[in-house]
Amino acid sequence: MTSERPPYTAVIFSSQRSASTPEDGYDEAARHMEELARRQPGFLSMESARNADGFGITVSYWETAQHARAWKQVTEHLEAQRRGARDWYVDYTVRVATVERHYGNAAGH
Amino acid sequence: MTSERPPYTAVIFSSQRSASTPEDGYDEAARHMEELARRQPGFLSMESARNADGFGITVSYWETAQHARAWKQVTEHLEAQRRGARDWYVDYTVRVATVERHYGNAAGH
Numbered sequence: 550m551t552s553e554r555p556p557y558t559a560v561i562f563s564s565q566r567s568a569s570t571p572e573d574g575y576d577e578a579a580r581h582m583e584e585l586a587r588r589q590p591g592f593l594s595m596e597s598a599r600n601a602d603g604f605g606i607t608v609s610y611w612e613t614a615q616h617a618r619a620w621k622q623v624t625e626h627l628e629a630q631r632r633g634a635r636d637w638y639v640d641y642t643v644r645v646a647t648v649e650r651h652y653g654n655a656a657g658h
Numbered sequence: 659m660t661s662e663r664p665p666y667t668a669v670i671f672s673s674q675r676s677a678s679t680p681e682d683g684y685d686e687a688a689r690h691m692e693e694l695a696r697r698q699p700g701f702l703s704m705e706s707a708r709n710a711d712g713f714g715i716t717v718s719y720w721e722t723a724q725h726a727r728a729w730k731q732v733t734e735h736l737e738a739q740r741r742g743a744r745d746w747y748v749d750y751t752v753r754v755a756t757v758e759r760h761y762g763n764a765a766g767h
Contacts, residue, residue, distance in 0.1 A: 642762035
């Protein structure tokens with residue numbers, strides 16, 4: 550749960566992994582991209598889940614749509630996007646959304 | 659990938675499952691709630707992923723925020739929300755967002 554007040558931006562990345570191998574570089578690249586994202590201006594938080602069958606959802610939260618767009622254009626991230634489309638994902642969808650409200654029982658509320 | 663054109667509404671539900679048991683009713687309730695959601699007015703699509711450690715993300719997509727709000731108020735769903743808060747989730751956060759754009763390589767684009 551981010552402590553940020555709405556509105557803020559969510560980037561919802563849904564993907565189906567291709568058959569993975571330990572040598573395909575995915576795990577290392579995913580870790581590195583998350584570290585890099587966390588250092589970008591306007592970054593709020595990030596969360597990920599993936600099923601055993603390879604379907605996963607990652608959502609990153611940003612102060613504004615401009616911050617999210619800037620992250621999309623970071624050079625190392627562009628290279629990871631290219632490798633993802635070519636090697637790591639059978640299908641993927643990116644949705645850019647404005648969070649209007651949030652609630653829950655998590656700490657920080 | 660929904661074939662709907664933005665803007666549409668995303669409800670992002672992030673949760674940490676409590677220690678689960680086969681008898682806690684969660685799996686059956688989750689299946690039933692998904693079936694019920696798919697029959698609601700304005701429903702577009704739904705996707706879920708959960709890590710082995712119990713952290714999960716479910717996103718449901720709706721034509722409008724009003725459709726998403728109506729689903730939140732469906733009697734059986736209210737009961738499931740109560741059981742979730744009490745029995746199934748250690749933490750959860752719900753975010754209601756407006757999808758402004760989407761892209762990807764999935765069928766239907």
